[in-house]
Amino acid sequence: MKKVERQQLIRKIIAKSQIERQDDLVAALKGKNVYATQATISRDIKELQLVKVPANDGGYRYALPAQGEIDNQTRLSTELSNNMISLKRQEQFLSIIMHPGNGPVMASLIRQLEIDGVFSVIGDDAGVLIVCRSIDAAINVEKMFWNLMN
Structure with missing residues (x-):
């Protein structure tokens, strides 16, 4: 399951x-x-x-929490908009630089969403490395992140 x-x-x-x-x-x-x-x-x-x-x-x-569950995609959009410093792609890798302390939250949200094409997510204090299954998958994930911010 x-x-x-x-x-x-x-x-x-x-x-x-x-x-x-x-x-x-x-x-x-x-x-x-x-x-x-x-x-x-x-x-x-x-x-x-x-x-x-x-x-x-x-x-x-x-x-369950009294306020109800917050949609993880909405949380991801908020985190990207408020705490992302940069988003870069090279081949099938995406690098997100966050304000210090926000990397683990971002990595966790990306894992929870189980985004198609994402192979692995690694987060530290201020950064997230996303390994995608292909270059096309990385391009799609990058576009999705930019769209979530707009």
């Missing part, structure tokens, strides 16, 4: 069940024939921005 599908299932489980711990979520997924490690679920919880809220029994349970 793809990450996007697993995370959609997690949203449904969280909405319908009292999930108190990561182990409970692993078990709930297993009950639906989806096998994931606790480490994978931990990353999903972080990416989904799940929060713990008081449960009816006095404990705490996972819930």
Whole structure:
């Protein structure tokens, strides 16, 4: 199962069940024939921005954030517009220079979007290197990024 599908299932489980711990979520997924490690679920919880809220029994349970999920493409557009210093392409590589501290967020957003043609994304404090599967894919991704900024 793809990450996007697993995370959609997690949203449904969280909405319908009292999930108190990561182990409970692993078990709930297993009950639906989806096998994931606790480490994978931990990353999903972080990416989904799940929060713990008081449960009816006095404990705490996972819930979706109150403001709702922000569309990752909108977040990417905002990050590009507000924090990108430069975007360059050479062959099948794209280099994005960001204001310091914004590289990891940008790399994470690009990974979450699972953009067609992107092979790998590497981010550091102020930069992101995107390795595309072909030169044409790199051109398409570059155009997409410029369009998101306009």
